[in-house]
Amino acid sequence: MAFDKNSNQFTFIFATVLVVVVGSLLAVTYLALKPAYDENVRREKMQNILASLKVEVDRDAAPAKYAELITETALVDGAGKELEGDAFSLDVLKQYKDWKAGVVKDEELKYPVYKATLDGQTLFVLPLVGTGLWGPIWGYVSIKDDGRTIFGSTFDHKGETPGLGAEISTPIFEQPFEGKTIADETGAFKGITVYKGGTQTADPHGVDGISGGTITSQGVDEMLKRLLAIYDKYLKTQLVAVPVTTGPAILGTDSLSLDSMSITVDTTHTASLNNR
């Protein structure tokens, strides 16, 4: 029987064999290289956490440095209470997407926290995740042991516009976060506002957004406000855990501040009158 490569039978056989061969080749390669890929992703995460502590290491050195600096991890719920479970293995981006899609409910959300000891001071690294213009944006913010001052921050994105929204991952955007506070002196939560038009950067609770990257900046703003509000609750529980004089002192200043506030209002009022 003469071989006819255009017969129906051979066409079927050829298509089947080709697809099976290509498919198995891909499956084998994928399985063989997946550990290397997963390790890259794991190290990159460590690298990002360290970057928010202003510790720059290359990816190969990340696991050792991570083990050295990160002393404790915690998983907290929406009320700031600690939960059982491993913080590092929680994929916050996936959780965020599921939450957006309605698969995960509000009360099921978990928030990882990494506690680091750097030069003797305790720092809290808080992962953030939100939505930019083209896709997800995320970052880490580290908070000093006073529970409100930002020590460092790092942001990244999947595909924001190069030169515009993508600038959130550059020091130009990240550095101004240092020293900003997420709550005022009385402990009232303020979050961090990303301003459009950098006129209000003197605000202790605000930073300058990216010109031309308005939607991305708004995404960062939303992500900071939403997640820092939750982490703020957790950070407060951490402060109470070390009850020096903070508890009563806050009460004291509370009653005091009422008085002093009324006085301040009065003086400014008079001052402005005088000016007129």
Next chain:
Amino acid sequence: MSTATAAPAAKPAEGLFSKKNRKLITDPLNDNNPITVQVLGICSALAITVKVQNAVVMSLSVLAVVVVGNMVISALRNLIPGRIRIIAQLVIAAGLVTLVDIVLKAYVYDVSKQVGVYVGLIITNCILMGRYEAFAMGNKVWPSALDGLGNSLGYAWILVVVAFFRELFGSGSIMGLRVIPESVYATSGGAYFNNNMMILPPMALVIVGIIIWIQRSRNTKLIEQA
């Protein structure tokens, strides 16, 4: 190329690097360049030429996919049934592209993050299907490999040249190394700004246009007769 030693012997009358075979490599570099003459693969030339490194990785990926794909298809050319030949080529191309993507993710993670989705989009690069269908289906393995090599090199040099200018004027660096000193920038007291236009895709088209212009003014046989 190191593959030359491993290549199967062609017709005894014809050397591995006969004039005809050499032309397979040199033609696409200039007279029959896939980007500037055939105007194929333009989309990727616009997308991944912001940085030279990305352009190099993209070029190498395309090179691997075109050369290996050309060889596989050429080897199977007497078996591939005519009615499903395009689909068969597509399966092979898709398989190779996915393979490249997996390898990049495992070994050059940083780069794979930057070229990201575009590696997957190599499959839509017209150069691929163009070479598979137009050349590999009708030629022996060795000439097909050379043809794939020539075309992807022709693609690569345009990509790298475009990326060179875009990275230089758009980011002030080459291969990530700073070329324009930080001190001349307006942010540190100078008067220089990066050209943001360079980062956006339309500038790639303009640069490709300029390359085509220069090429045609030097190589007059490319000019179409009105």
